[in-house]
Structures are given as C-alpha cells and as structure tokens.
Amino acid sequence: MTNHPPVKILLVEAIHEVAKEKLESEGFQVTLLSHSPDESELIKLSKEFQVLGIRSKTNLTEYFLKLNNHLLAIGTFCIGTNQVDLEKSNHLGIPVFNAPYSNTRSVAELVISEIIALSRQLGDRNSGAHKGEWIKSAVGSREVRGKTLGIIGYGHIGSQLSVLAESLGLRVIFFDVVKKLPLGNAIAMSTIEDVLSQADFVSLHVPETAQTKDMIGERELTLMKPSSYLINASRGTVVVIDALVAKLKEKHIAGAAIDVFPLEPASNKEKFQSPLQGMSNVILTPHIGGSTEEAQYNIGVEVAISLSQYIKNGSTTGAVNFPNVDLPVHKGCRRILNVHKNEPGVLGEINNIVSKNGANILGQYLATDASIGYMVMDLEKAEATRVATEIEKLNRSIKTRIVI
Ligand code: NAI
Numbered sequence: 001m002t003n004h005p006p007v008k009i010l011l012v013e014a015i016h017e018v019a020k021e022k023l024e025s026e027g028f029q030v031t032l033l034s035h036s037p038d039e040s041e042l043i044k045l046s047k048e049f050q051v052l053g054i055r056s057k058t059n060l061t062e063y064f065l066k067l068n069n070h071l072l073a074i075g076t077f078c079i080g081t082n083q084v085d086l087e088k089s090n091h092l093g094i095p096v097f098n099a100p101y102s103n104t105r106s107v108a109e110l111v112i113s114e115i116i117a118l119s120r121q122l123g124d125r126n127s128g129a130h131k132g133e134w135i136k137s138a139v140g141s142r143e144v145r146g147k148t149l150g151i152i153g154y155g156h157i158g159s160q161l162s163v164l165a166e167s168l169g170l171r172v173i174f175f176d177v178v179k180k181l182p183l184g185n186a187i188a189m190s191t192i193e194d195v196l197s198q199a200d201f202v203s204l205h206v207p208e209t210a211q212t213k214d215m216i217g218e219r220e221l222t223l224m225k226p227s228s229y230l231i232n233a234s235r236g237t238v239v240v241i242d243a244l245v246a247k248l249k250e251k252h253i254a255g256a257a258i259d260v261f262p263l264e265p266a267s268n269k270e271k272f273q274s275p276l277q278g279m280s281n282v283i284l285t286p287h288i289g290g291s292t293e294e295a296q297y298n299i300g301v302e303v304a305i306s307l308s309q310y311i312k313n314g315s316t317t318g319a320v321n322f323p324n325v326d327l328p329v330h331k332g333c334r335r336i337l338n339v340h341k342n343e344p345g346v347l348g349e350i351n352n353i354v355s356k357n358g359a360n361i362l363g364q365y366l367a368t369d370a371s372i373g374y375m376v377m378d379l380e381k382a383e384a385t386r387v388a389t390e391i392e393k394l395n396r397s398i399k400t401r402i403v404i
Helices: 017-025 039-046 062-067 086-091 104-119 122-130 156-167 192-198 218-223 241-249 293-313 346-356 381-393
Strands: 008-011 029-032 051-054 073-076 148-152 171-175 201-204 228-232 253-258 282-284 334-341 361-368 372-379 397-403
Touching: 008 017, 017 029, 017 293, 039 062, 051 293, 062 086, 073 293, 104 122, 104 156, 104 201, 104 228, 104 253, 104 282, 104 293, 148 156, 148 192, 156 171, 171 192, 192 218, 218 241, 241 253, 293 397, 334 346, 334 381, 346 372, 346 381, 372 381, 381 397
Parallel strands: 008 029, 008 051, 051 073, 148 171, 148 201, 201 228, 228 253, 253 282
Antiparallel strands: 334 372, 334 397, 361 372
C-alpha cells in the first residue's frame, strides 16, 4: 500500500518545465530528464519513482510494465498513447493520462492561415520571390470573405475552426457522423457529398479509423468544386495522395495544404518524400498542426493536473485505459482507492471487511470496465488503515492505497 507524500515523479523527453513546476507546487518530488531513456536505462531509473511522465518516443512495453507494477500512474505528455501498452497497464491498475485537446486551437489557427495562403497562392509567391521571381498578378487570387468553408469532422478542432472562420466572413458548412450542435451560423449538412460539392475550401478533421481510411479519394475529389482547395491536418490515411496529385495536375483542385501523410519520417533526421512535392499551390508542412509553444505548455499543465488529481484525490477523469471517476474532494476522512479484478463477489468481500471492522462508510464510488473495477471509499480516519490493509490482501485486489 502506498501512502503519500512524497510521491516521486520522473519526467523524461524534455517535457515542458511547467509540468515540473505544477507537480512540485503540489508537493511531489520531480526529476526532469531531457532525453528519452531506452528500455534498460528506464528500467534502472524507474524503480525509485512512483509516477512516470513520457512523450511519444519512450515505449512502455508489457515487459517494462510487468517489472514496474509498483507505478501509480503514467502521464503521456502528448496526444497519442500508442507508445504505452494500455491493456497491460490497465490489468496492473495503472491509469494512463494524456492531453488530447491541448493543441486544438493551434491546429485551427494553422488551418485559418492556410485558407488565406491558398487563396492568395502565398506559398508559390513566397518561394518565387526568394528565387528572384517577381510575379505581381491578381489572377486566381481571391479574398476569403463570403467563400464557403466545408468542415468534415465537427469535433474539437472542426468546431473551433468554424468559429474562427466565421470571424473572417467565411460561410461554414459541415458534416459529422454524429449529430453536432452547429456553432454560430454554421450549417450541418446531411451528407459528406453536400459539403464536398458546395465548399470552396474543404478541411478534414476526422480521427483515424477504419471508416476514415481513404475517405477522400478520386470520387470525392471529383465532387469538389472546380478551383476549390483541400486542407488535411487530421491524419495521413484519410486522403488518397495519388488521387489528389491527379486532380491537382488536371487543375480540378486549385491547391492543397497537407500537414499529415500516409508515411511520415520517424524523426527530423529522416528525409521526407511525397508525390506532392514541387506541385504548384501546394503547401506541405511536417505534421506541425499542433506543434506550438502554447500547446506544449497546455499539455504540461493538463497532464500534471490529471496526475496530481489522481495521486491526491483518486480522480481518473480523462484516463485512457481506466474506468473514469470524477471524485469530490474528501475532507475529514481517509480515502481508500482499490483496483481489483472485475469478477463477481469482490465488492461483497470488500463490504464484509468494512462491516467486520465496524467502519462507517462516508462515501463510496465504483466504476468498472471489462477487466478491472475501481472502487473508492471514504472512511472515518480511525478505521481506514486497518480496512485498507485487509482489502489489499484480497486475492483479487490489484492495487490498494490510501490518500490522506
Ligand atoms: P475529435 O474527436 O474532437 O473530433 C473528430 C470528429 O470527427 C468527431 O466529431 C467525430 O464524430 C467526427 N467523425 C468521426 N468519423 C467521421 C466520419 N467518418 N465522417 C465525418 N465525421 C467523422 O478530434 P479532434 O481533436 O478534433 O481531432 C481531429 C483530428 O485532428 C484527429 O485525426 C487528430 O488526430 C488530428 N490532429 C492533428 C494534429 C496535427 O498536428 N496535425 C494535432 C491534433 C489533432
């Protein structure tokens, strides 16, 4: 059973300093490393820490997690969580927290800049001027005011973009598979085809799923208005690049801004190659939609708060692999947190322990998923330690601790 403080937290991969500051201000002991340790180094390091904070380069495998089942929680200070074996960490009772929406605004702002840049052929004018070309011409350059932006995927980014675009005088239409409240004057369309055929700019903001794979191919690009533009800052698998190249060559599409690709270099040292390179009025960016100082800062704050709330209060809101429980602050009592196998009878065993000890339950919360149950119980201080020790000994208990 683990009591706190001081909980020791290891942050690697140069996570934004603000995370360290936030966690230290909560009384935790934080070590921040600038590199991504390989598995053997991390195994040596992690023994003395109860919480790990990583970004996308550090892999936490089943092997690593088995050796480190003492961990209380893991923070992925980024959007993705593929680098962690989420199933294993769930089975071991280790919640994983990330920051999925900290860079929403950054992506929406990039897209706004691209809408104007495509409309004014800024990419080509800029590279031409750098090479000594002077192409002063209004042909094909247009204001964006009054044009129609079609958003496919009206989630966090799509809806944020919708608000920003209207402030520039764009008319916004959108399509989403889920019924969404249109913000401002935006109009929901019943089909993706409606959006493709009416929009001057089509911007994609869907997740990577089996349904969105190759979602924009030859048929969809043909449906787009002649001289319209395609923007993709969602995921590289959503657009069939060869089809886009063909439509650009035919001049059916007047330009594109692409931030994500089916194949992306694994690091800044690798060379980037795409059939879109060298095409006119095509803006290519290296998956930087969400890469801003502000987003990094926000990620640092968001994940640090999630970790701190879990350690101090037991709340698992936002954990990607764990039953979510948003808990009230506990005052004047002790809180027992117990992760157990989700099998019939465990709660009965726990409640037997409570009644055998004559303990008074002041609050009890339970959330489950297919394999684990997460039970939180507020008890009078006098009985809490005794009860928690007995709960911890249950065969089907995975992790038990008391927060003060
Ligand atoms: P979100 O989950 O808030 O919104 C996605 C929306 O797409 C949801 O409303 C969903 O109902 C809708 N959707 C799902 N399948 C659909 C389909 N087949 N057709 C139409 N709509 C569909 O996600 P969020 O945060 O807005 O992110 C959107 C995309 O942006 C994701 O792919 C994410 O990975 C990507 N992204 C890219 C970044 C970059 O650096 N370029 C940074 C951050 C996110």
